[in-house]
Structures are given as C-alpha cells and as structure tokens.
Amino acid sequence: xxxxxxxLIVRIxxxxxxxxAMASWPYGYYELLRIVICGASIFLIWYFYNIDKRSVGWxxxxxxxxxxxxxxxxxxxxxxxxxxxxxxxxxxxxxxADVDIKQ
Numbered sequence: 001x002x003x004x005x006x007x008l009i010v011r012i013x014x015x016x017x018x019x020x021a022m023a024s025w026p027y028g029y030y031e032l033l034r035i036v037i038c039g040a041s042i043f044l045i046w047y048f049y050n051i052d053k054r055s056v057g058w059x060x061x062x063x064x065x066x067x068x069x070x071x072x073x074x075x076x077x078x079x080x081x082x083x084x085x086x087x088x089x090x091x092x093x094x095x096x097a098d099v100d101i102k103q
Contacts, residue, residue, distance in 0.1 A: 010043055011094055013040075015091035017037070018087050018088035033067065037087065041063045041064035041067070042064055044094065045061065053098075060090070060094075062087075062090075066087070
C-alpha cells in the first residue's frame with residue numbers, strides 16, 4: 001500500500017474516532033483514542049514532511065501533544081469535546097491539503 005493511500009485511511013479512521021469520542025464510551029475507548037491519534041499525528045507529520053507540505057505537518061504536533069498517552073493531559077469532558085471536534089476537522093481538512101489541483 002502506498003503512503004498516500006495509507007495516510008488517507010489514517011486520516012479518515014482518526015477523524016471518525018474523534019467524532020465518535022463525543023458520545024459516552026467506556027474509559028478504554030479514550031485510552032485507545034489517545035494511542036491512535038498520537039500515532040496517526042506522528043505518522044502524518046512524517047508523511048507531510050516527505051511530500052514537501054511541511055506547514056501542514058507542523059499542525060499535527062498539536063494533536064500529538066494533546067492526545068499523547070505517555071504524559072497524558074487531563075481535562076473535563078466539556079473541554080475535550082471542542083478539542084475532539086477541532087482535531088477531527090484537522091484530520092478531515094488535511095485530506096484537501098493532499099489533493100493535487102492542476103489547472
């Protein structure tokens with residue numbers, strides 16, 4: 001599987017998981033979410049760096065830090081919901097940054 005296809009799958013799965021995080025789930029889901037989002041963010045930093053779209057890659061440092069499972073940040077649920085929405089928008093929106101528009 002080529003990197004572009006893999007990055008698209010990673011962004012869609014991550015975005016969907018972030019949207020689903022707004023529902024009430026067992027705590028294990030949120031632990032898994034931290035691992036997936038942090039890992040996906042690190043992968044996308046690498047991916048965008050390699051396709052010379054470094055400015056987009058830099059944006060993924062934010063979810064990598066916010067969702068890192070090693071030194072977790074704890075916020076109230078009311079704080080996490082807008083963070084989840086913003087991160088989902090970043091993952092879904094970054095799909096547009098990967099589109100080659102030729103005129």
